[in-house]
Amino acid sequence: MTTTQYNVLLAQMDWEFSQAIGALLMPRGIQSLVARDALDTLDILSQRPVHTAIMDLDGSQSSGLGLVRMIRNDYPNVPCIGLCGRAERRLMESALELEIVTMIVKPIDLSILLEQLNRLFVRRYSSRIFSDMQTNETES
8 A cells, every 4th residue: 555645835925824834734744845936836846746736825926826827837737725815806716717726815724724625635636634634633
């Protein structure tokens, strides 16, 4: 029996938040790959398999939606989760058009992020790697 090594890309988010998400992923053996900007993001995608990208769409260095467009051009099968400051209609329409799996409004509730990751991994990879992690996090 082989165990799948999952990689989750954390793009264009502040260091503290990427560390917090990484701390949630690490106990499950999921590697978090942190990208500071669009170039880092594309570099990581070209070098490793990425199972999910979690992206701050409010990033000041480049347009988050523009980065999702670049990812869709070369890596159309990478599921993306978007983080945003406000759920504006235009942003949500663009997210739908770009097939962003889910949008989560800041401040991010980590239990909601875990729930969305669980749904994604069950549907996409038939993996329940987040199932009991979610209950452990909410019980503490």
